[in-house]
Amino acid sequence: MQTNFTLAQLADPDVNESEKILRKCVHCGFCTATCPTYLLLGDERDSPRGRIYLIKDMLENGRPATEAEVTHIDRCLSCLSCMTTCPSGVHYMHLVDHGRAHIEQTYQRPLPDRMQRKLLAEVLPYRNRFRAALLGAKAGRPFKAVLPKRLQTMLSLAPGKVHPPSRQERPGVFPAEGPRRMRVGMLVGCVQPVLNPGINEAAIRLLNRLGAEVVVSAGVGCCGALTHHLGHHEPDFAGPNVRAWMREVEGEGLDAIVITASGCGTTVKDYGFMLREHPELAEKAAKVSSLAKDITEVLAMLGLPEGAKAPRPLKVAYHSACSMQHGQKLHRPPRDLLKAAGFQVLEVPEGHICCGSAGTYNILQPELAGQLGARKAMNIESVRPDIIATGNIGCMTQIGQNTGIPIVHTVELLDWAAGGPEPEGLARVGDRVPA
Known part of the structure; x- marks a missing residue:
């Protein structure tokens, strides 16, 4: 991709890095085939290639973001499936992060958006604040129907049980x-x-x-x-x-x-x-x-303990979180460890497509996240597993909202196979699988 940044602009390390990323893009469009939002919406601006053009235009012209640009960049999940697909090695993650920072510096969001985003930033990263918020959500659940839609979305994701500090x-x-x-x-x-x-x-x-x-x-x-x-x-x-x-x-x-x-x-x-x-x-x-x-x-690296064996013959649908398969490029370790522990590992159709969790995406973009969550649950259920395993708490929450199949973290199953206690999330499996 041809760029036209000035020397003054390129003196900024972030702009300089983004310019290098932009130049790698060859407009091939392979990324559109694996982008969840393009899959759902069919809008070029909701594809990685389209967002690359939007970010390039903002940065190159040194101008504030527009409402349309914010809309389409906000819809990006940062699932990074495009980076796995891209034959040219475009580092989309760093580019979209720069685009988001530019938006926050130059665009005045509507007050409700600013308040919601500030609330998320001031609560979720702090364990005690988050616990207090969940207790408040528990108290507010009876009044859910009369609350603003944004709060209804947050309440629907809040669990009924709040764990004390461990x-x-x-x-x-x-x-x-x-x-x-x-x-x-x-x-x-x-x-x-x-x-x-x-x-x-x-x-x-x-x-x-x-x-x-x-x-x-x-x-x-x-x-x-x-x-x-x-x-x-x-x-x-x-x-x-x-x-x-x-x-x-x-x-x-x-x-x-x-x-x-x-x-x-x-x-x-x-x-x-x-x-x-x-x-x-x-x-x-x-x-x-x-x-x-x-x-x-x-x-x-360490290897499972000698004699580690699944206590029950369970069919496990392994969901590889986007941050695992696209962000960290880790494919074999989780699957190989589960198989070594004696679990039957099932591959999920459309495994490369995001479940819709994506950090706070299911709060900020509930409609799109809901469609992706339902699609992911349908694909998982199609392989008829006893349980679902994954390596990311956000995916566990999102997928758990869309299916009745128990979902646990991969390490909980491995610990159980190595002599640890049965994962709490397996409580609903007992009636369906012989001990």
């Missing part, structure tokens, strides 16, 4: 069982431990059993994905997280930083890029990104 949320060390083979840090996360603390509990149990010492470091909070995708130009949480993990690296050392939510993993693995211009943190951020691993990557 031991895994507090800074500390979980020692390895037997000789220590590895020392790893763990990202506890923000939304996940509130909605399902059993995921991190299972991960720590299994890692300890395999000889890994797990460290939950003081000062590590939300990964920052949520606010980053809302258009916040400076990563709100990346800096503190990098500093906290580097204290461990420079102290007793870390062999890996384990992440149990694939959306967070994609973000932490990108810290090196996000902070590349930071005079103090650039090198440290690159180090942190190099250490970041999905839990299944680390388990593949």
Whole structure:
């Protein structure tokens, strides 16, 4: 793609990077075939190629975003399926992140939009605030019908059960069982431990059993994905997280930083890029990104315990989250580990298409997210699984809204096969599958 940026514009590191990305695009349109919003809407502006043109026009002309541009860029899920499809290596993720930041800097959203987005940014990344919000949602559920549509959407996604803080949320060390083979840090996360603390509990149990010492470091909070995708130009949480993990690296050392939510993993693995211009943190951020691993990557390195076996013969539909298959390019580890543990792994039709969760997308774009969620559930149900496994809490919530099939995190099944407790999410399977 030909570009016409001035030298003054290219002096901006973000513009310079985006210009390089734009020049790689050859207009081939392969991306339109795998874009969920183009699949649903059939509008070129709701395809990656169309959004690339919109972002190019905004940046090249140095002008504020228009309402139409905001509409079509907001509809992007950042599922990154286009990056898997693209034969030219266009790094769409960095380009659309720049486009969103430009929108937030130059476009005045309507007041209700600003309030909703601020609420999400001020609540979801903070565990205690999120817990309080869920308790408020529980109290407000009887009045749902009279509330504004935006609040109705948020209430419909709120679970009935609110988990109190778990031991895994507090800074500390979980020692390895037997000789220590590895020392790893763990990202506890923000939304996940509130909605399902059993995921991190299972991960720590299994890692300890395999000889890994797990460290939950003081000062590590939300990964920052949520606010980053809302258009916040400076990563709100990346800096503190990098500093906290580097204290461990420079102290007793870390062999890996384990992440149990694939959306967070994609973000932490990108810290090196996000902070590349930071005079103090650039090198440290690159180090942190190099250490970041999905839990299944680390388990593949360690190997499952000898004798690990599925307690019941379950057919598992594996849903590969977009952040797992497109963001981190991880395909084999989760499937191979489930098969090694004795589960029958089923592939889901249209597995490359997003379920519609995409961080806060199912809150901000409920109509499109609803269509994608229903489509994903239909495809999963078509293979007639006993349970669904995935590696991202957002997908678990979104898919769970659209099907009655139990859904659990991959690491919960692996921990169960290795001698851990039965995942709470399997409670509804007992009547259908013989023990």
